[in-house]
Amino acid sequence: MASKAEEAAIGEKPVGGAGKNGILTTIKAMWTKIGILFIFIGMVILASFLSPAFLKANNLMNVVMQVSYIGLIALGVTGVIVSAGVDLSSGSIVALTAVVSSSFAQRPDWAAALFPGLTGLPFIVPLMVGLLVGSLVGFVNGWLIAKTNIPPFIATLGTMTAVRGLAQLYSRGRPVSGLSDAYNFIGQGSLFGVPFAVLLLLVLAIITHFMYSRTRFGRYVYAIGGNVNAARVSGINVGKNLILIYTFAGFLASVAGIVVASRIGSGQPGLGNGYELQAITAAVIGGTSFSSGGIGTVPGTIIGTLIIGVLNNILVLTNVSAYFQDIIRGIIIVGAVIIDERRRRVRK
Amino acid sequence: MAYENILEVEHLSKRFPGVVALDDVELRVKTGTVHALMGENGAGKSTLMKVLNGMYKPDSGVIRFKGEPITIQDTRSAILNGISMIHQELSPIPQMTVAENIFLGREPIGPLGLINYKRLKEMTQELLDRLSIRIDPSVKVVNLSVANIQLIEIAKAISYNADLIIMDEPTSAITEREVEDLFKIIRALRDGGKSIIYITHKMDEVFHIADYVTIFRDGKYIGTDKADSITKQVLIEKMVGRALDEMFYKEKTKVGEVMLEARNLTKTGQFEDVSFKVHRGEILGISGLMGAGRTELLENVFGITSRESGAVLVKGKEVRIKSPADAIRHGMALLTEDRKLTGLYQMLSVRDNMYIANIRSYIRLLSLDFKKIRMDCESQVRKLRIKTPSLQQTIRNLSGGNQQKVLISRWLLTDPEILILDEPTRGIDVGAKAEIHRLMTELAKAGKAIIMISSELPEILGMSDRILVMHEGRKTGELAREEATQEKIMNLATGEVEAIAANGQ
Numbered sequence: 073m074a075s076k077a078e079e080a081a082i083g084e085k086p087v088g089g090a091g092k093n094g095i096l097t098t099i100k101a102m103w104t105k106i107g108i109l110f111i112f113i114g115m116v117i118l119a120s121f122l123s124p125a126f127l128k129a130n131n132l133m134n135v136v137m138q139v140s141y142i143g144l145i146a147l148g149v150t151g152v153i154v155s156a157g158v159d160l161s162s163g164s165i166v167a168l169t170a171v172v173s174s175s176f177a178q179r180p181d182w183a184a185a186l187f188p189g190l191t192g193l194p195f196i197v198p199l200m201v202g203l204l205v206g207s208l209v210g211f212v213n214g215w216l217i218a219k220t221n222i223p224p225f226i227a228t229l230g231t232m233t234a235v236r237g238l239a240q241l242y243s244r245g246r247p248v249s250g251l252s253d254a255y256n257f258i259g260q261g262s263l264f265g266v267p268f269a270v271l272l273l274l275v276l277a278i279i280t281h282f283m284y285s286r287t288r289f290g291r292y293v294y295a296i297g298g299n300v301n302a303a304r305v306s307g308i309n310v311g312k313n314l315i316l317i318y319t320f321a322g323f324l325a326s327v328a329g330i331v332v333a334s335r336i337g338s339g340q341p342g343l344g345n346g347y348e349l350q351a352i353t354a355a356v357i358g359g360t361s362f363s364s365g366g367i368g369t370v371p372g373t374i375i376g377t378l379i380i381g382v383l384n385n386i387l388v389l390t391n392v393s394a395y396f397q398d399i400i401r402g403i404i405i406v407g408a409v410i411i412d413e414r415r416r417r418v419r420k
Numbered sequence: 421m422a423y424e425n426i427l428e429v430e431h432l433s434k435r436f437p438g439v440v441a442l443d444d445v446e447l448r449v450k451t452g453t454v455h456a457l458m459g460e461n462g463a464g465k466s467t468l469m470k471v472l473n474g475m476y477k478p479d480s481g482v483i484r485f486k487g488e489p490i491t492i493q494d495t496r497s498a499i500l501n502g503i504s505m506i507h508q509e510l511s512p513i514p515q516m517t518v519a520e521n522i523f524l525g526r527e528p529i530g531p532l533g534l535i536n537y538k539r540l541k542e543m544t545q546e547l548l549d550r551l552s553i554r555i556d557p558s559v560k561v562v563n564l565s566v567a568n569i570q571l572i573e574i575a576k577a578i579s580y581n582a583d584l585i586i587m588d589e590p591t592s593a594i595t596e597r598e599v600e601d602l603f604k605i606i607r608a609l610r611d612g613g614k615s616i617i618y619i620t621h622k623m624d625e626v627f628h629i630a631d632y633v634t635i636f637r638d639g640k641y642i643g644t645d646k647a648d649s650i651t652k653q654v655l656i657e658k659m660v661g662r663a664l665d666e667m668f669y670k671e672k673t674k675v676g677e678v679m680l681e682a683r684n685l686t687k688t689g690q691f692e693d694v695s696f697k698v699h700r701g702e703i704l705g706i707s708g709l710m711g712a713g714r715t716e717l718l719e720n721v722f723g724i725t726s727r728e729s730g731a732v733l734v735k736g737k738e739v740r741i742k743s744p745a746d747a748i749r750h751g752m753a754l755l756t757e758d759r760k761l762t763g764l765y766q767m768l769s770v771r772d773n774m775y776i777a778n779i780r781s782y783i784r785l786l787s788l789d790f791k792k793i794r795m796d797c798e799s800q801v802r803k804l805r806i807k808t809p810s811l812q813q814t815i816r817n818l819s820g821g822n823q824q825k826v827l828i829s830r831w832l833l834t835d836p837e838i839l840i841l842d843e844p845t846r847g848i849d850v851g852a853k854a855e856i857h858r859l860m861t862e863l864a865k866a867g868k869a870i871i872m873i874s875s876e877l878p879e880i881l882g883m884s885d886r887i888l889v890m891h892e893g894r895k896t897g898e899l900a901r902e903e904a905t906q907e908k909i910m911n912l913a914t915g916e917v918e919a920i921a922a923n924g925q
């Protein structure tokens with residue numbers, strides 16, 4: 073270590089971040105982050121003017137409750153998109169988890185139980201089984217992408233289709249109902265006046281945030297998305313980390329599946345249709361970049377999720393017709409990405 | 421340090437489909453020395469280094485490291501064995517900070533498995549201080565210049581504290597002054613007992629820094645010499661396989677009317693109030709340090725970016741160039757600086773990469789004249805001695821220097837009147853370099869106007885009729901060929917002297 077390199081002086085003056093450019097870009101980047109927050113706050117203010125009902129605590133809780141599934145899925149999807157991938161299977165995972173976990177949560181007194189011999193199991197069983205099923209599908213996604221090198225879009229398109237069929241097959245195309253109270257508490261119960269599902273989202277969001285921003289695994293996901301070759305030559309096991317992030321996304325989708333099923337008190341094979349796209353929308357509005365990997369944050373995604381929720385609520389409260397609702401949603405998605413691309417072009 | 425040679429490679433071969441990249445080569449690196457590896461583009465230098473770094477598996481051969489035969493499974497095992505590498509193709513992760521990039525895969529972990537960012541920053545600061553590199557560890561790499569990114573890659577390779585550090589063209593993006601600084605670091609490492617394999621196409625660097633030189637040609641081992649016992653002439657002869665004089669090929673040409681004129685071009689933050697003229701038959705060299713705004717200026721002239729003010733005139737008439745297509749229509753061609761980003765169609769063949777800018781002239785009714793395309797492309801491959809198994813080879817698989825040659829051919833095929841070349845010989849071997857210089861002179865003689873950006877002072881001095889020097893976006897001077905010296909240019913480039921020479925016409 074005794075090197076004489078101290079004598080070498082590279083760069084006459086401090087370069088990089090200390091320069092004008094660095095500060096400028098940080099300001100711009102901050103503006104966009106805050107910009108999204110502004111849009112969100114603006115929407116809240118707008119909503120409270122449009123409808124006095126909006127700001128009622130009850131309504132607000134409802135807004136969050138309604139997007140909590142999307143939020144849960146979007147947490148995982150953010151990581152997947154950051155790794156320069158995509159996950160289309162989340163909606164189907166919701167369905168499969170819902171029917172499978174519900175089938176282990178049925179009350180003994182329920183006549184139409186899917187497995188009459190397996191009713192009245194401890195509350196933990198349906199949870200474990202559900203989470204396992206979702207994680208497994210995620211694992212398959214990751215394995216396909218890492219080992220066979222097929223594009224994530226194709227791999228998850230395949231699982232999305234197959235898993236939906238699996239959910240139908242498993243439930244014989246019928247709802248799985250008659251669920252235990254303990255199970256239903258997840259989607260219907262409240263703690264300290266806050267819906268349990270919302271608390272769940274909050275806790276998982278915090279954990280995920282730390283995982284993405286402060287653990288090696290999380291940073292490797294960013295590294296892989298940012299430049300997969302650089303990650304590889306730095307000795308990162310790309311395949312392993314890809315499998316992990318897709319598994320994690322599958323896990324979160326299955327949490328959403330359990331929340332949905334317990335919310336409506338029945339696991340149905342048609343659940344979660346289109347959730348994958350809504351989750352992607354939330355992530356993208358929140359600044360996760362589709363055009364280049366390695367960009368995206370959990371707080372951004374949460375704000376994106378809330379924006380979707382508030383928007384839905386405004387549209388309902390103001391009685392906008394369903395057709396218009398979709399048109400407006402479409403415009404918002406594209407608008408968000410345009411802003412995002414603008415920000416990216418700050419470079420140089 | 422019981423072993424005399426830290427690395428011994430014997431009978432190593434590696435082939436790719438259609439190419440024998442390494443044919444029974446050897447390499448012996450003495451412990452504690454700087455060992456240069458030289459050879460033409462496509463000689464197999466990078467391939468061998470990638471084998472040593474675990475990115476490629478050799479087909480056959482033995483690698484002995486610190487006296488023991490080893491197999492290198494992947495990059496990780498190379499690092500664990502004590503081999504680190506600066507890659508020829510820079511590969512930073514743009515959205516991550518300098519610190520994260522340097523210690524990627526080795527982040528310090530605190531309790532709860534969380535990364536200790538404070539420690540990470542300290543470690544980076546220590547490293548950068550030790551190397552006297554003044555870059556903020558917490559700035560994102562996306563905000564750094566190419567030169568600074570290269571410095572980061574250098575720091576990263578050194579940070580592994582490896583016993584053998586491979587540097588594959590580490591100076592391709594940095595200027596001479598930074599090269600000098602890098603050499604100080606290399607000497608310090610060597611004096612500390614480390615060994616370095618140094619790959620470069622720049623002759624002067626070899627004699628400056630290397631203790632030994634090994635030469636490869638066409639995938640074969642040619643020989644190893646002590647650097648102080650070999651002359652430049654012999655070295656080149658061994659590399660190229662024939663005698664070649666290293667002088668710049670320059671002939672007096674007839675300078676004609678003004679072909680391209682730029683008046684007071686300004687784009688805030690990039691360049692300010694820059695004017696210049698290029699005449700028929702003339703080579704205008706543009707010199708300056710990294711980040712002086714040279715590339716930005718010429719890309720702007722070519723219609724890639726917009727500007728706030730200023731005018732461009734072609735043959736005395738003001739033209740509005742709003743896109744590269746406009747520029748091409750006005751007879752311009754631009755060889756861009758970053759071939760990976762703005763040059764290559766990575767997945768297409770050599771042929772397709774070559775004729776794409778000239779596609780118009782091959783249109784025959786509803787199809788293309790593929791026979792003519794083939795002939796033209798083949799003649800370019802011959803002329804520039806492009807090393808490729810066939811025109812059908814995917815360009816991604818060519819060595820860096822050969823990719824560059826294909827891009828030059830692309831523009832030569834369009835037969836432009838105004839040729840803008842941004843670092844045309846970066847990463848190109850001596851033989852091909854001489855070839856390109858000869859070509860430039862031929863083109864000038866044929867009445868073309870040529871603008872050449874180059875960070876290599878000898879090239880600027882050797883090839884230019886006039887030299888424009890920039891510093892931080894401003895033109896700091898213009899020198900005629902006769903009055904230009906290395907010193908004068910450096911003074912203008914660093915902004916120490918700001919004197920517009922009278923010979924501005």
Ligand SMILES: Nc1ncnc2c1ncn2[C@@H]1O[C@H](COP(=O)(O)OP(=O)(O)OP(=O)(O)O)[C@@H](O)[C@H]1O
Binds near residue numbers: 460468847849
């Ligand atoms: N992945 C690959 N697939 C096919 N061919 C390859 C591949 N990598 C290298 N080659 C070929 O192997 C030969 C040696 O290439 P290599 O990159 O080692 O050359 P080099 O000596 O480093 O040249 P340069 O000075 O231009 O960097 C070239 O002909 C190249 O086209």
Ligand SMILES: [Mg+2]
Binds near residue numbers: 467819
């Ligand atoms: Mg090479």
